[in-house]
Amino acid sequence: MDTSKLIGGRFKVKDRPVSGAMGDVWPAEDTKLGRTVALKFLARRRLRRQGAATDFTDWTVKRFGQEGVAMARVSHAHVAQIYDTGEHEGELYIVMEYIRGRSLAGHLREGPTLTLERTVRWAREICEGLDAAHSREVLHHDIKPDNIMITNEGEVKIVDFGLASFADVAQSHTGAGTALYKAPERWGGSPGSVRSDLYSVGCVLYEMLTGRPPFGNPQDDPMTVGRMHQDNAPAPPSAHRPGVPGQLDRLVRILLAKDPGDRPRSAEAVSAMLSDIQHSLGAEDTATRRAHVSGGVDGSADHSERIRELDRQIFELEGRFGPYDHAVIDARIVHAELTGRSGDTRGAAALYNRLGRDCQDLFGPYDARALNAFEGVARWIARSGAG
Incomplete structure (x- = not known):
């Protein structure tokens, strides 16, 4: 892609992109408003070359615009804001908030074990952001550590609402990274629901607590991981990490229920549960400080x-x-x-x-x-x- 000229007549690319399965993210300067933004390109040509269905392009163009309009209505502290959409040299892009920080995947991969307090707080913020999107009837479909950014101030920002619903269409790109967090009903062909997103939150919470997803690993065959999601019951987080409170074990268990009807009704309900757990951690700390x-x-x-x-x-x-x-x-x-x-x-x-x-x-x-x-x-x- 030629980045020497302004994209959309106003965006000047500033650095190299970060590449993902569905496209590339370029930091850019908005020359009209004088701010840094992120340009996320949906790599239609690359996906077609790598085996995506021939009807992928037309369907994607339509849905991409719809998703951009929907997400532009979602304004929340824990959701990356979408500003605009466009097309450059035949590739679709969205203009979104530029986030200074790194992904939750980076924290899990490179940092020390997350503390219980940080785990609960970040999980609560994920649910708060999801609730804001769900209230606008926008599902994510691909909640995973790579799509959760942690800002330099330690706050959650959920990204990729604008592209996540296209991931299943590009079958060659439905790899284990997504399979590790995909709800059982979606392996059976269901388009997913609020409770499918919450199942994925349960997978992420499990990994934050234990350092591993509930089923499989990134090297496993995606279909093998899918069968695990549909048939297997994971050990409670406390089996891998002694000291995990029973409240968290129970919450993870209901988030990972096979039947969507057995999961919490909303992200707001899960956020409230996590808030209660967060307060209990604070109460335990107060008692411990009094003893020390x-x-x-x-x-x-x-x-x-x-x-x-x-x-x-x-x-x-x-x-x-x-x-x-x-x-x-x-x-x-x-x-x-x-x-x-x-x-x-x-x-x-x-x-x-x-x-x-x-x-x-x-x-x-x-x-x-x-x-x-x-x-x-x-x-x-x-x-x-x-x-």
């Missing part, structure tokens, strides 16, 4: 809000001073301690382990900061009863 007054953490703020503020502080400090500044390391230590005191001892150990390895890489294997971090690993593993 000498620990040096102020007990005046709610646990969830303190974790949220620490997330923002760490993101901001890393952006300003780099990941290994003293202030960043100090904030990560406080974050790990607060995580442990909330009852998520394994999460605390994982955070300290990542910090220790990072400090070793930068400061050397015998640096005091690295050794102190690994002492934190041992301390919180011992408290978990696993060591």
